[in-house]
Amino acid sequence: xxxxxxxxxxxxFGPTPQAEALQRLRTSLLESGIVGIRFVPGFEEKxxxxxxxxxxxxxxxxxxxxxYAPQRDSGDVLGFELGAEKYDDQLPDDKKASYYAFVPNIxxxxxxxxxxxxTPYVELGTVIADTARKILHLIGLNEEIGLDLDKLEFLGRMxxxxxxxxxxxxxxxxAGAHYDHGVFTGLLPxxxxxxxxxxxxxxxxxxxxxxxxxxxxxxxxxKDTSLLLFQVxxxxxxxxxxxxxxxxxxxxxxxxxxERFTMALFVDAKPDTRCTSISTLAQDGxxxxxxxxxxxxTYQQWGEASFARYLVK
Ligand SMILES: [Fe+2]
Numbered sequence: 012x013x014x015x016x017x018x019x020x021x022x023x024f025g026p027t028p029q030a031e032a033l034q035r036l037r038t039s040l041l042e043s044g045i046v047g048i049r050f051v052p053g054f055e056e057k058x059x060x061x062x063x064x065x066x067x068x069x070x071x072x073x074x075x076x077x078x079y080a081p082q083r084d085s086g087d088v089l090g091f092e093l094g095a096e097k098y099d100d101q102l103p104d105d106k107k108a109s110y111y112a113f114v115p116n117i118x119x120x121x122x123x124x125x126x127x128x129x130t131p132y133v134e135l136g137t138v139i140a141d142t143a144r145k146i147l148h149l150i151g152l153n154e155e156i157g158l159d160l161d162k163l164e165f166l167g168r169m170x171x172x173x174x175x176x177x178x179x180x181x182x183x184x185x186a187g188a189h190y191d192h193g194v195f196t197g198l199l200p201x202x203x204x205x206x207x208x209x210x211x212x213x214x215x216x217x218x219x220x221x222x223x224x225x226x227x228x229x230x231x232x233x234k235d236t237s238l239l240l241f242q243v244x245x246x247x248x249x250x251x252x253x254x255x256x257x258x259x260x261x262x263x264x265x266x267x268x269x270e271r272f273t274m275a276l277f278v279d280a281k282p283d284t285r286c287t288s289i290s291t292l293a294q295d296g297x298x299x300x301x302x303x304x305x306x307x308x309t310y311q312q313w314g315e316a317s318f319a320r321y322l323v324k
Contacts, residue, residue: 013220013229015039017047017238024145037150040243043222044258045231047238048146054138055237060131061169062202065272067126069108069171079121081111089113090121107185110169114140114276132167132274139197139276140165142239147195147278156250158194162281172262172271185271186262188221188228192317193244195278200233200240205269216265223256246280246313249288249298257292282311 016039022032039046068076079090092109110128112120114136122129144160147153153160172185201217203210212234219228220242233240242258265271287307292298297316301308 013043013045013222013231015043015045015047015231017049017235019049020051020142023048023149033149036146040150040241040255041223044220044256044260045240045242046146047233047235047240048142049235049237051138051142051239054135054239057131057135057138058199058236061135061199061274062272064126064128064131065110065169065171065274066204068110068123068128068169069272071123071125075125076108076123079110079123081121087119089119091123107173108171110167112136112167114165114167128169132169135199135274136165136167136276139239139274140278143195143197143241143276143278146241150255152194152247152250152255157286158250158280158284163194164279164281166277166279168275168277170271170273170275172264174265174268174270183264184261185216185264186260188259188261189321190257190259191242191244191275191277192246192314193277193279194247194250195244196242197276197278198240198242199273200236200238201271201273202236203265203269203271205267210269213265213267213269216263216269216271219261219263221259223258228259228261244278245292245317246286246310249286249290249292249313250280251290252288253290253292279314280310282309282314284310286310286313 016035018032018035022029023036036046076091080092081087081090089111092111094109112132114133116129116133144163147158148160152158201212203212218231220231221228242260243255245257247255248257285307287305288298297313297320298308301312301316
């Protein structure tokens with residue numbers, strides 16, 4: 012079981028922010044690779060409304076959901092997708108259903124007619140985005156190091172990991188071990204259902220992470236669904252020159268007929284954000300092969316190289 016800090020929103024952002032809470036925030040991100048924020052205003056109600064809408068959408072026939080699929084050929088990634096990533100030499104992941112949309116809402120987002128997914132999705136995404144921006148500022152990932160917090164982009168990903176027997180292969184994981192390539196990732200604790208009923212997270216399943224200096228993966232036990240979780244992405248590591256390090260994580264499959272719902276909100280830098288990094292990650296081909304003469308790369312180049320590496324069709 013992984014040890015990580017859970018800190019109240021009030022202690023960090025209330026009228027009298029506490030230095031001790033800030034210290035715990037930094038330590039948790041640095042040593043565990045993840046932090047939980049408790050009692051974020053409005054979070055729990057918005058999570059409940061989102062999970063309900065996500066389940067209603069997921070129960071629609073595949074022909075209906077597929078109307079909202081992205082036009083990948085023209086570079087579109089928004090909407091519903093039944094797809095899979097493949098990480099390094101691992102088995103491809105099982106197909107998992109995703110629904111991508113930018114937060115706040117933009118005209119390019121696609122929304123289903125059959126269920127109001129838009130309102131709960133955007134409202135929850137906005138709470139996560141606002142909290143992410145404040146945390147990044149607190150830990151010094153801000154304008155001082157060339158990250159314009161007013162121009163961050165937030166890409167939501169509703170995730171529905173389907174139960175064994177639906178569209179599964181022999182992979183023991185729902186998502187293989189990987190790092191997120193962005194700056195930061197906000198996550199809900201996941202919700203599990205068996206035959207339509209909410210059930211506790213199974214022991215064997217869920218999010219496991221490898222702390223930055225650890226060798227093995229540990230389960231992130233987040234039974235408290237009032238927690239908003241944040242983990243570090245690779246561009247955050249590049250920008251901070253390893254002061255914080257990207258969190259390697261894996262989502263393990265449940266053995267029974269249990270499905271899992273959650274949302275991840277990827278915090279992305281503005282595409283033309285330039286980074287000149289002395290992080291160990293600057294030796295990665297995605298950085299080294301795209302570097303300009305002055306040694307910098309843009310976030311857009313980093314993102315495109317990362318997508319090319321991980322997506323299987
Ligand atoms: Fe991830």
